[in-house]
Amino acid sequence: xxxxxxxDVSKAYKxxxxxxxxxxxxxxxxxxxxxxxxxxxKNINFKINEGEAVGIIGVNGAGKSTLLxxxxxxxxxxxxxxxxxxxxxxxLELGMGFHSDFTxxxxxxxxxxxxxxxxxxxxxxMPEIExxxxxxxxxxxxxxxxxxxxxxxxxFSVATAIRPDILIIDEALSVGDAYFQHKSFERIREFRRKGxxxxxxxxxxxxxxxxxxxxxxxxxxxxxxxxxxxxxxxxYNALLADKEKKSIKINNADGKKATLSGTGEARISRLxxxxxxxxxxxxxxxxxVITLKVAIEIEQPIExxxxxxxxxxxxxxxxxxxxxxxxxxxxxxxxxxxxxxYNFEFPxxxxxxxxxxxxxxxxxxxxxxxxxxxxxxxxxxxxxNPSKQPFIGVSWMPPTLEIKE
Amino acid sequence: MIMVDVPDMxxxxxxxxxxxxxxxxxxxxxxYQTSMLGALWLVLQPLAxxxxxxxxxxxxxxxxxxxxxxxxxxxxYLCSGVLTWGLFTEILDKSQGxxxxxxxxxxxxxxxxxxxxxxxxxxxxxxxxxxFSLFIIFLIFTGNFPGWLILSMIPVVFIxxxxxxxxxxxxxxxxxxxxxxxxxxxxxxxxxxxxTPIVYVxxxxxxxxxxxxxxxxxxxxxxxxxGIFAYHKMxxxxxLMPVVGLAIVFCIYGFVLFRRHAAEMVDxx
Numbered sequence: 001x002x003x004x005x006x007x008d009v010s011k012a013y014k015x016x017x018x019x020x021x022x023x024x025x026x027x028x029x030x031x032x033x034x035x036x037x038x039x040x041x042k043n044i045n046f047k048i049n050e051g052e053a054v055g056i057i058g059v060n061g062a063g064k065s066t067l068l069x070x071x072x073x074x075x076x077x078x079x080x081x082x083x084x085x086x087x088x089x090x091x092l093e094l095g096m097g098f099h100s101d102f103t104x105x106x107x108x109x110x111x112x113x114x115x116x117x118x119x120x121x122x123x124x125x126m127p128e129i130e131x132x133x134x135x136x137x138x139x140x141x142x143x144x145x146x147x148x149x150x151x152x153x154x155x156f157s158v159a160t161a162i163r164p165d166i167l168i169i170d171e172a173l174s175v176g177d178a179y180f181q182h183k184s185f186e187r188i189r190e191f192r193r194k195g196x197x198x199x200x201x202x203x204x205x206x207x208x209x210x211x212x213x214x215x216x217x218x219x220x221x222x223x224x225x226x227x228x229x230x231x232x233x234x235x236y237n238a239l240l241a242d243k244e245k246k247s248i249k250i251n252n253a254d255g256k257k258a259t260l261s262g263t264g265e266a267r268i269s270r271l272x273x274x275x276x277x278x279x280x281x282x283x284x285x286x287x288x289v290i291t292l293k294v295a296i297e298i299e300q301p302i303e304x305x306x307x308x309x310x311x312x313x314x315x316x317x318x319x320x321x322x323x324x325x326x327x328x329x330x331x332x333x334x335x336x337x338x339x340x341x342y343n344f345e346f347p348x349x350x351x352x353x354x355x356x357x358x359x360x361x362x363x364x365x366x367x368x369x370x371x372x373x374x375x376x377x378x379x380x381x382x383x384x385n386p387s388k389q390p391f392i393g394v395s396w397m398p399p400t401l402e403i404k405e
Numbered sequence: 406m407i408m409v410d411v412p413d414m415x416x417x418x419x420x421x422x423x424x425x426x427x428x429x430x431x432x433x434x435x436x437y438q439t440s441m442l443g444a445l446w447l448v449l450q451p452l453a454x455x456x457x458x459x460x461x462x463x464x465x466x467x468x469x470x471x472x473x474x475x476x477x478x479x480x481x482y483l484c485s486g487v488l489t490w491g492l493f494t495e496i497l498d499k500s501q502g503x504x505x506x507x508x509x510x511x512x513x514x515x516x517x518x519x520x521x522x523x524x525x526x527x528x529x530x531x532x533x534x535x536x537f538s539l540f541i542i543f544l545i546f547t548g549n550f551p552g553w554l555i556l557s558m559i560p561v562v563f564i565x566x567x568x569x570x571x572x573x574x575x576x577x578x579x580x581x582x583x584x585x586x587x588x589x590x591x592x593x594x595x596x597x598x599x600x601t602p603i604v605y606v607x608x609x610x611x612x613x614x615x616x617x618x619x620x621x622x623x624x625x626x627x628x629x630x631x632g633i634f635a636y637h638k639m640x641x642x643x644x645l646m647p648v649v650g651l652a653i654v655f656c657i658y659g660f661v662l663f664r665r666h667a668a669e670m671v672d673x674x
Contacts, residue, residue, distance in 0.1 A: 013672050014669075014672070019583070022582060022583070023543075023583065026582075069512075069671070072515050073515035074511070074512060074514065074515045074671055075668075075671045076443035076668040076671075090513075090515075092512070092513045097509045097511075097512070097513035097514050099436055099509070100508075102431060102435065104511060106431055108428065109427060110424070110428065110431065112422040113420075113421070113427060114424055114510075114516050115424045115514070116513045117413070118423055119423055119427070193465065392518075
């Protein structure tokens with residue numbers, strides 16, 4: 001039974017004030033510790049069962065890579081236990097510990113053997129590895145002449161040459177170009193279908209949301225949140241947006257959890273979706289003209305106000321988003337107590353399905369700069385197709401057809 | 406994987422034998438494949454050294470072997486020392502950097518790290534065997550082959566390898582945490598070479614210096630080799646016993662040090 005059980009895992013690095021302190025510790029028996037411990041990971045607990053796909057997210061320095069190193073066994077936890085069963089293939093950081101003077105082919109054999117393949121197996125696998133990496137004649141060149149993308153291509157091809165029980169990938173894939181990313185994700189999906197357990201570290205929201213069943217957010221060496229990828233990603237974005245961490249709440253709206261954050265200098269007082277007769281609606285027809293009304297109260301004087309919204313599909317992928325900065329309608333120097341109403345009117349050229357709208361009040365063109373209020377899943381609506389021709393996809397772009405004979 | 410017992414470690418080494426063998430091959434290839442003269446360098450380097458010493462010491466400085474007058478006597482004496490000293494320095498010098506130089510691998514792939522020193526020792530021995538067989542061919546052609554006596558060199562080589570491997574492991578582990586060790590080994594080897602009777606003959610030194618030099622374990626080992634090849638006489642096994650003891654102590658201490666700090670190493674690399 002394949003699994004990864006991480007129980008009460010903590011990791012500390014030893015910090016010595018002076019280099020000689022370590023020497024003294026080594027040479028003098030029974031002496032008291034002369035180093036400080038710097039805790040990188042604190043009390044990490046989670047379980048990953050067979051066939052699950054889990055994404056780990058977090059800002060740089062949150063401890064993601066350290067955690068993966070502990071799980072793959074290259075580094076050892078200071079306390080706690082990691083119980084892992086199944087054949088693991090891991091791609092940590094760039095490359096696979098390739099040796100720069102050896103050719104790609106030699107490195108494939110070397111890494112392959114370390115991954116537990118035999119020479120005979122590698123002889124058989126080699127053509128497949130070569131063709132998947134698509135690096136052409138470079139396979140017989142020393143790795144030092146490779147681009148980082150080529151190294152990743154080769155490393156990924158080796159690591160996934162035989163389907164592992166557990167596949168662990170650390171950001172590395174983001175180095176490859178779009179083509180190879182597609183190709184590698186296709187392979188990962190295929191492994192998933194066949195039952196491989198996946199552990200993925202990534203900043204790529206789409207990757208996490210489309211592949212993973214679950215996400216774990218690491219923050220300052222601790223598990224800050226664990227749950228549905230979309231929810232965790234939203235919380236993570238809120239965390240990024242709101243560095244002071246003033247108010248991050250998770251609200252229940254329409255039975256779905258939503259994330260709310262911000263400094264509160266401006267507030268969304270009312271929010272709704274209306275048809276052209278100003279009737280509030282939840283079901284929208286394909287192509288129907290609708291209005292997103294956002295009522296805002298200014299709580300404290302602010303210099304600049306930008307209102308933005310994004311429509312996301314069921315998987316949380318943004319379908320369309322814009323804001324008043326891009327629409328060139330930024331309002332300046334707003335006094336406290338002012339009440340505003342924004343009406344965004346647009347045709348709902350969307351495919352059938354469930355959509356959500358996220359709304360944000362902030363200054364300048366991104367919500368990271370100064371975030372007054374930011375609501376994910378602020379509204380949820382359903383697009384239905386009672387009148388148009390059937391079609392697939394999230395957007396409605398009706399063609400005109402001409403057939404020449 | 407790291408704090409395993411010795412049988413488990415041996416099992417792990419056996420399991421990774423494919424990696425070890427290919428690494429030795431690759432090490433050998435990379436050393437000679439990229440250069441035009443290839444494996445010839447393996448011979449040219451010590452040959453140049455022997456030539457220089459032979460010229461300087463036996464011709465220019467008129468040093469003579471006090472108790473052997475054969476035409477190749479000094480060259481044979483020199484070779485038996487220089488070549489075996491080469492094995493010693495190669496093991497020691499590569500062992501001290503073995504973990505640092507493979508940091509890239511250690512950080513990214515989980516495998517028994519004990520494989521790395523094994524690769525170092527094995528490829529050093531391989532190089533030694535090649536060059537030493539050339540020396541033996543030379544001995545046969547010049548009629549200086551010691552005959553069956555040559556078998557007595559096998560235990561001496563083993564003692565020397567154990568001594569170098571143990572010391573190398575100690576330096577290798579320490580070097581990860583105290584990078585001064587690497588520099589120190591370079592300096593140490595310089596002094597050690599000249600405090601070992603390789604180029605000069607021990608008996609040509611005054612008695613007091615002779616006594617001091619016998620505290621140098623390598624002097625005893627060299628004496629054994631030189632005895633076999635230059636004088637065709639059996640090594641003095643009793644005089645080698647303290648070296649055996651020291652080699653065992655180094656090996657055990659090196660191994661303990663490795664086991665105690667192997668896990669921590671990754672954090673420092």
